[in-house]
Amino acid sequence: MTLHVVVEADGGSRGNPGPAGFGAVVKEAATGQVLLERYDSAGITTNNVAEYSGLIAGLRAAAELNATRVDVRMDSKLVIEQMSGRWQIKNAGLRPLAAEAATLVGKFERVTFDWIPRERNKEADALANRAMDEAAGKAPRDRIEREVVTPAAEAPKSWAPPALENATRIALVRHGATPFTAQGRYSGRGDVPLTDEGEAQAMAAAGRVAGIFRDVDAVLSSPLTRCVRTAELIAAEAGGVPVTVMDDLIECDFGDWEGKTFAEVQERWPGEMSAWLASTSVAPPGGESFQAVAKRVRAAMATVLHSYPGKAVVIVSHVSPIKLILRDALAAGDAFLHRLFLDAAGVSTMDVWPDGNIAVRTVNETAHLR
The missing domain is CATH 3.40.50.1240 (Phosphoglycerate mutase-like)
Incomplete structure (x- = not known):
């Protein structure tokens, strides 16, 4: 059994650098049903670091669901282009995050990266802002994730590791x-x-x-x-x-x-x-x-x-x-x-x-x- 999901992710910083947060929503591709939500504070950092943190959180959530195919959608042109291999990662501080994201990408049979306008990424943006609000004491902290609402798919079949x-x-x-x-x-x-x-x-x-x-x-x-x-x-x-x-x-x-x-x-x-x-x-x-x-x-x-x-x-x-x-x-x-x-x-x-x-x-x- 295969599971095809969409990961919508975002991150932001109030100050750049400043208090930052990230959010990710994992949806079933066929129905749009939300399977998992993740959000958290990213500490004091930049918009780009927070955006990569949102991507990583979304990929990790998709891996926990045993997804086999993932379509990543973000309004961060930089993250999408760098993860697609079209832009170089010149900022040394982003390279470890990109490497971690690349390691997670390898868990799936197929991953695509697509840029979307901000108005189509409102759910992940709202989670990122909620994380920043909670970290600043402006909103009550209640939960970090929404649990899976449909059964997880079976794990993809393994293959022999390379040399x-x-x-x-x-x-x-x-x-x-x-x-x-x-x-x-x-x-x-x-x-x-x-x-x-x-x-x-x-x-x-x-x-x-x-x-x-x-x-x-x-x-x-x-x-x-x-x-x-x-x-x-x-x-x-x-x-x-x-x-x-x-x-x-x-x-x-x-x-x-x-x-x-x-x-x-x-x-x-x-x-x-x-x-x-x-x-x-x-x-x-x-x-x-x-x-x-x-x-x-x-x-x-x-x-x-x-x-x-x-x-x-x-x-x-x-x-x-x-x-x-x-x-x-x-x-x-x-x-x-x-x-x-x-x-x-x-x-x-x-x-x-x-x-x-x-x-x-x-x-x-x-x-x-x-």
């Missing part, structure tokens, strides 16, 4: 164990170190990575000590490759739940816990939602693919970022996040091609830990 010569090969490694790991405590921004067991696990993971990649071109890490130390051991095994810290690879901020067990949180914050488990838009008290984590992790992945095309890259991070990367790579839904378990020092691998094709080869390898 590896021009693929970016990525190993995703969770850090080794810390004192919180065995105790089952939420470990977010707290900078807990590896235990002796964690050090041994990290060294074992280093050996496994060396067995996967003949040569490692880059080792990237969350800024927290437990990841940096794991990355250092992997880099040493790879011949002394320098470790590069990427702040966007940091773990989710669990706020008031930091250092507490699931049972402790369930007892003290039962309502907040239920809401958090039910929606990726909900954050723990004083913390960060998975949607917010996903946004920065996608930016990090776009930077990786832009900076290391055709290279072998090791990313050392935490449970939440790695789960979100794998969710996106597999075009899975949010339920995936609660059904996947990642062991300390577990290794997952994936390949990404310039046309956006992705092959997830392994998930949570642990044989090296036994």
